[in-house]
Amino acid sequence: MPESDYPVGSVATTVRIIEALNEFGEAGITDLSEQTGVSNSSVHKHLDTLQSLGYVRKDGTSYSLSLRFLGIGNEVRSQREVVQAAKPAVDSLSSTAGAVTNLMLVEHGYGVYAYRATGGASNMNSYLPVVGDRVHLHATAGGKAILSQMEWDEITEIIETNGLPKLTDKTIDSRDALRRELRSIQDRGLAFERGEHLPSVQCVAAPITTTDGPVGSISVSGSIDQMSGKKLEEDLAGLVVSTTNEIELELFRD
Structure with missing residues (x-):
């Protein structure tokens, strides 16, 4: 398909070059140009950009994909494994509790709802975040459960990037208050949310941890x-x- 047929043609070109490099293992500009149908000069510009971002390595006149792709692949695989492992348990909990049950994962310092079972409480879906939505970790039970298992330096980086916005009058919006809350969560192994993200919603959550640290959380949500x-x-x-x-x-x- 011609580059002009894609919404962002330059991205499509970059992907074709990456796929060609993956197929070759190692290749020069001319080989990549012939494989992708992209001009030598354009291939060179894309490779320079990928190299500066750390996604491509250059050895003489040859290029190859860097191990940065391995890290991304491992992260995606890990998230898929968590979702697959959690689905039956989330469904069972939702059925037993008769309430909305959520699996939250972390992406770029935000919580992402990766899976949900309603347990017959379909009315809750009208105002809860939908699957795939990103939410601030500090304002949800699931997010606080995850934060409680992180080092404070890592939490500080998230705060500096994403802030501590006050979503309701009950949202924690100071570092000192958040640190006290996380210590309490560590002690009891549970996080509670009482109108901090949505005024009328309460929630209880616990972290999912492995030897690599926190990978997500499970929460049950309902109205007050x-x-x-x-x-x-x-x-x-x-x-x-x-x-x-x-x-x-x-x-x-x-």
Whole structure:
């Protein structure tokens, strides 16, 4: 397909060059030009850009893909493994609790809802973030559960990049308050959300951790009327912890 047929033609050209390099293993500009149908000068510009970004290595007149692609591939594979391991457990928890149950992963310092089961509580979907949405970690139970397993230096980097926006009057918006909250979460192994992301929603979450650190979290969400007191802090909390333990064992077996 000609470059002009793509919304961003230059991106399509870059991808063709990357795919050709992957096929060759190592190649020069002329070989890549012949393989992709892109002019020598254009191939050279794309390779220079990829090299400056760390995605391509140059040895003399030959180019090859760098190990940076390996890191990206491992990250994608890891996320897929977590989703596949978590799905049955999330479905089971949602059915038992009769409530919306979420799997959250981390991407670029934000929480991403990677999977959800409604447990018959379909009315909640009208105002909860949808699967694929990004949310601030500090304002959600799932996000705080993940943050509680990170080093403070890493958390500071996230704060400096994404900030601590105050989404409701109950959202934590200071570093000191967040640090105290995360210490409390570490002690009890659970994170609670009481109107911090959405005023009418409460939530309980626990982190999913492996030897590599936190990989996500499981949370159960509901309205303030549905979730409060013993139901939130004991009944659902216990189910959430049991579910994360089950997922961690499944990941360990894999």
